[in-house]
Amino acid sequence: MSQDTLVKRQFGHRARLALSPVQVLRTDSQAHAARTLWNLLHAWWQMMPKEKRTLANADTAIRQARVDIDFLAVLPAQAAQAVLRTYFQAWKNCWDGRADAPNFKGRFRTVMSVDIPQGRDLNITRVHRRWGQVTIPKVGRVRFRWTKDLPVGKHAGAQNRITGARLVKDALGWHIAFRVQTLEVKPGPHPGPEVGIDVGVTVPIALSDGQTYEHDQWLTEREQTKLLHLERRAARRKQHRKPGEPTSSRLRHTYDQIAGLRAKAKRRALDWQHQTTTAIARAYGTVVVEALTITNMVKSARGTAEEPGKNVARKSGLNRSISGEAWGRTVTMLTYKTARHGGTLHEVPAPGTSRRCSACGFTTPGSRESQAVFVCKNPDCGWSGNADHNAARNVLHLYRMGLAFIPAAGRAVVRRAKRVKPAAAR
Known part of the structure; x- marks a missing residue:
C-alpha cells in the first residue's frame, strides 16, 4: 500500500477513571497546583515589561516558584511545562483573534485538569474486556473503562500511538482524555x-x-423529580445565607448533586x-x-x-x-x-x-x-x-x-x- 493512500488521523478518546480515595486526593492536589501555577504565570506576565515576556524567562520563573513553594512540588515537572506552553498559546490565540485574553482561574469556576504531555509515561495495558490500566505520574496505576481499542502493545508503533493525555474532572468524577495518533487508509x-x-x-x-x-428526555421521571427537589432545597438554603457569607457545606453538597444530574443528562445527549x-x-x-x-x-x-x-x-x-x-x-x-x-x-x-x-x-x-x-x-x-x-x-x-x-x-x-x-x- 502506497503512502498516498494513507492519512494521519489525530483524535481524542475519553474514559472514566476508577480512583481510590487516596488517588483522588493526589489528583486533586495536582489540579490545584496546576491552577495555582497558571495564576502565578499570569501575575508574572502582568508585572514584567513587554521585552522580558519570553518563554525562557517564564520557564526560569516557574522553576524558581517550584523551589520556593512546596505545594507546587506535587505537580510533575512535565505537567508544569505543559501549563507554561498552554499559557503562551492562549496569548497567541488572543492575538490571532481566536479567543479572548487569558485571565486568572478561580477555584470553583475553573475545570480541574492536569496534562500528561508524553504518552510513553502512561504504560497502558488492558486488564480484561471492560477495564484497562494506566500509569499517572505521582498518582500510580489506575484502572479506566475500556470502551475503545487503543494503539497499545503490539498494535502500537511510530505512526499508531498515544501521544499524551489529560486528566479532567467533572461532576461525575475524574476522566482521562487520551490523545491518539493513527495512520489510516484515506477514504475514497x-x-x-x-x-x-x-x-x-x-x-x-x-x-x-x-x-x-x-x-x-435526557433524564427519567424519577431523576427529573429528584432534580426539582434538589433545586428547591438549594433555593431554600440559599435564602438563609447572608450577603458575603461563604457557601455552607450542605449547600455546596446540594450544588454537587445538581451538577451530577445535569452532567448525566449532558453525557446522554452527547451519546x-x-x-x-x-x-x-x-x-x-x-x-x-x-x-x-x-x-x-x-x-x-x-x-x-x-x-x-x-x-x-x-x-x-x-x-x-x-x-x-x-x-x-x-x-x-x-x-x-x-x-x-x-x-x-x-x-x-x-x-x-x-x-x-x-x-x-x-x-x-x-x-x-x-x-x-x-x-x-x-x-x-x-x-x-x-x-x-x-x-x-x-x-x-x-x-x-x-x-x-x-x-x-x-x-x-x-x-x-x-x-x-x-x-x-x-
Missing part, C-alpha cells in the same frame, strides 16, 4: 446520496428523504448526538445544513426599562430548548465525520427555508399552519406535508441551486479576527 469518495437536514426543537433532526431522528451523526455520515455522501447564527437566535427578549420586551418567559423557554439541542455541536460532529467517511458537508442560507413550499418554491402567508404541518396556500399548488420535512427539502434544493458557502466555523474565525488589536497595541 462516498457513493451515498445527497440529503438536506433541518434541525429543530420538537423534531431534533429531520432529513429531506422523510427520515427523522428523535429522542426522549445520542454521536450515534446519530455517525449514522448520517455513513449513509449519505453529501450532507447539507442551514447556516444558523445560533447566538442571535438565543438572545434574551427582556428588552430595556424604557422598552420592555414581550413574551419574555416564553422566549426564555425557547432559548433553553435551542441551547439544549446543541445544533452547533451537531454540525461540528457532522463536519469531521463526513470527511472521515469520504463525504462532504455544505451550508446554505437559512432564511425562508421553513416558510417556503418545497414543491412550487413560493412563500405564501399562512402556509405554516402549525409546528408540524405545512400546507401550501398557493392556489396552483396545494402541497401538504410535514413542516420539518418541507424545510429539509428546501435546504437540499438550495444546495443544488449552487447557494452553498463556507462552514460556520470559518465565518466565526473571520468575525473574531475583525476585533483583533493591531500589533502596536499588544
Whole structure:
C-alpha cells in the first residue's frame, strides 16, 4: 500500500477513571497546583515589561516558584511545562483573534485538569474486556473503562500511538482524555446520496428523504423529580445565607448533586448526538445544513426599562430548548465525520427555508399552519406535508441551486479576527 493512500488521523478518546480515595486526593492536589501555577504565570506576565515576556524567562520563573513553594512540588515537572506552553498559546490565540485574553482561574469556576504531555509515561495495558490500566505520574496505576481499542502493545508503533493525555474532572468524577495518533487508509469518495437536514426543537433532526431522528428526555421521571427537589432545597438554603457569607457545606453538597444530574443528562445527549451523526455520515455522501447564527437566535427578549420586551418567559423557554439541542455541536460532529467517511458537508442560507413550499418554491402567508404541518396556500399548488420535512427539502434544493458557502466555523474565525488589536497595541 502506497503512502498516498494513507492519512494521519489525530483524535481524542475519553474514559472514566476508577480512583481510590487516596488517588483522588493526589489528583486533586495536582489540579490545584496546576491552577495555582497558571495564576502565578499570569501575575508574572502582568508585572514584567513587554521585552522580558519570553518563554525562557517564564520557564526560569516557574522553576524558581517550584523551589520556593512546596505545594507546587506535587505537580510533575512535565505537567508544569505543559501549563507554561498552554499559557503562551492562549496569548497567541488572543492575538490571532481566536479567543479572548487569558485571565486568572478561580477555584470553583475553573475545570480541574492536569496534562500528561508524553504518552510513553502512561504504560497502558488492558486488564480484561471492560477495564484497562494506566500509569499517572505521582498518582500510580489506575484502572479506566475500556470502551475503545487503543494503539497499545503490539498494535502500537511510530505512526499508531498515544501521544499524551489529560486528566479532567467533572461532576461525575475524574476522566482521562487520551490523545491518539493513527495512520489510516484515506477514504475514497462516498457513493451515498445527497440529503438536506433541518434541525429543530420538537423534531431534533429531520432529513429531506422523510427520515427523522428523535429522542426522549435526557433524564427519567424519577431523576427529573429528584432534580426539582434538589433545586428547591438549594433555593431554600440559599435564602438563609447572608450577603458575603461563604457557601455552607450542605449547600455546596446540594450544588454537587445538581451538577451530577445535569452532567448525566449532558453525557446522554452527547451519546445520542454521536450515534446519530455517525449514522448520517455513513449513509449519505453529501450532507447539507442551514447556516444558523445560533447566538442571535438565543438572545434574551427582556428588552430595556424604557422598552420592555414581550413574551419574555416564553422566549426564555425557547432559548433553553435551542441551547439544549446543541445544533452547533451537531454540525461540528457532522463536519469531521463526513470527511472521515469520504463525504462532504455544505451550508446554505437559512432564511425562508421553513416558510417556503418545497414543491412550487413560493412563500405564501399562512402556509405554516402549525409546528408540524405545512400546507401550501398557493392556489396552483396545494402541497401538504410535514413542516420539518418541507424545510429539509428546501435546504437540499438550495444546495443544488449552487447557494452553498463556507462552514460556520470559518465565518466565526473571520468575525473574531475583525476585533483583533493591531500589533502596536499588544
